[in-house]
Amino acid sequence: MTETALGLDRELFEPHVGAFRTGGARGDELRAAGVPILHVPVRSFKTPGSLTAAWTLARYIRVHNIRLVHTFDLPLTAWAIPATLYLTDAVALASQRSHLDLASPGLRRALLFAERRAHGVVVNCKFLQRHLIEDGRIPPERIHVCYNGIDLNRFQRTDAPRAAALPQDALVIGAVCVLRPEKGLPTLLEAFAAVRKLAPNLRLAIVGSGPMLPELERRAAELGISDACVFEPSTSRVTDWLSHIDIFVLPSLSEAFSNSLMEAMACGCCVAASRVGGNPELVEDGVTGLLFPPGDAAGLASALQKAIHDPDLRQRMADGARNFVQAHFSRETAARRMGEIYSGLLERKA
Numbered sequence: 123m124t125e126t127a128l129g130l131d132r133e134l135f136e137p138h139v140g141a142f143r144t145g146g147a148r149g150d151e152l153r154a155a156g157v158p159i160l161h162v163p164v165r166s167f168k169t170p171g172s173l174t175a176a177w178t179l180a181r182y183i184r185v186h187n188i189r190l191v192h193t194f195d196l197p198l199t200a201w202a203i204p205a206t207l208y209l210t211d212a213v214a215l216a217s218q219r220s221h222l223d224l225a226s227p228g229l230r231r232a233l234l235f236a237e238r239r240a241h242g243v244v245v246n247c248k249f250l251q252r253h254l255i256e257d258g259r260i261p262p263e264r265i266h267v268c269y270n271g272i273d274l275n276r277f278q279r280t281d282a283p284r285a286a287a288l289p290q291d292a293l294v295i296g297a298v299c300v301l302r303p304e305k306g307l308p309t310l311l312e313a314f315a316a317v318r319k320l321a322p323n324l325r326l327a328i329v330g331s332g333p334m335l336p337e338l339e340r341r342a343a344e345l346g347i348s349d350a351c352v353f354e355p356s357t358s359r360v361t362d363w364l365s366h367i368d369i370f371v372l373p374s375l376s377e378a379f380s381n382s383l384m385e386a387m388a389c390g391c392c393v394a395a396s397r398v399g400g401n402p403e404l405v406e407d408g409v410t411g412l413l414f415p416p417g418d419a420a421g422l423a424s425a426l427q428k429a430i431h432d433p434d435l436r437q438r439m440a441d442g443a444r445n446f447v448q449a450h451f452s453r454e455t456a457a458r459r460m461g462e463i464y465s466g467l468l469e470r471k472a
Contacts, residue, residue, distance in 0.1 A: 177209070190213040191203075191206040200229060269379060274452050277364070295370075302334060313371075328351070369393075386443075
C-alpha cells in the first residue's frame, strides 16, 4: 500500500491513506511524503465502535471528494468495502494478496461477501487470480493483476560490515520473514542439517520475529545445528542482512507473491523457493533460482547442494534473478499498472 501511494503519478492521483493503526516506519514514510493519513481506530468488528468508525470513514470520503477507495489487507477489505459501497458513491476496489485459507472461517465469509460486491479485486499474481475464480467464484472480468513492486534504489547489495555472528569466510544460507507456521521454516532447518557438512563455515541466518521462534530454536537444538544458526529479530537493516546471504530460501507452505523473495533477488542473492503460489512466477528453475516442493526437506537439501557445490551456477542464477526483478518489478512499474486499473474503473463508473 505504501509503495503504491508513494509511486502513483501525482498529476493524476492524490493519495490518502486510512488505517486501523497509523504508527511505525511506514506511517512516518507516508507523512514525510505529504500523504494525509486517517486513523480509524477499529479493534473489533463486533463493537459499536466499528460502526462509528465506518461513518467516520464515509464522512472523510465525502468531505475530500474521494472517488475511489482501495483496500489492501484482509480485515480492511472485509470492513471498508461494505462501508464504501453502502455509505458513499466512491468506487470500491478490494485486494486479495494471500490464499483465502489463511483467513479464519468468519473472516473468509466476510471477505467473499465484500469482494463479490466490490467494483473489482486486485491480486498480485496469476495464482491468486485463478484461486479467486475457482474457489471464490469471483467473475474473471472483475479481477485485476498488479504485481508487487519494490524500491530498487533501496534493495541492492551493500558493503555493510557482516554481523559478528557471521564469520567473514562463511557461506550463508538465510531467510528473512515473519516467523509464522505458513512460512515452512522447519523445512529449512531440516534441509540445512542435511547439508551443513558440505562446506566449511556454512551458516544459517533466520531474520525475523514471530510466534514460531521458540519452536525453531528448539528444533535447531534437536537437529544439532544450533552452533551454526543465527536467529536475528526483525530489523530495519533488511538490505544489509540480504547482502550477506549467499543463498536465500523461501520455504513457504502458502504464498502469494512474496516481497521478501523479490527483495532477496534484487540484492543479488541466489534464491531457492518452494513451488507454491506465485513463487514460480518469480523463479524460473535453474535460471533465476531453484524450486522445490513445499514441505520437502530432502528436495530443498538437493537444491541447496547444487548451489553450494557450483559457485558459477550460484552466481549465474543470482545475476539472472537481479536482472529479472530490475526489469519487471520496480515500484514505478507497479504504481503505473495500479494507476491503469484505477483509471479504468473510474471511467467505467463515469
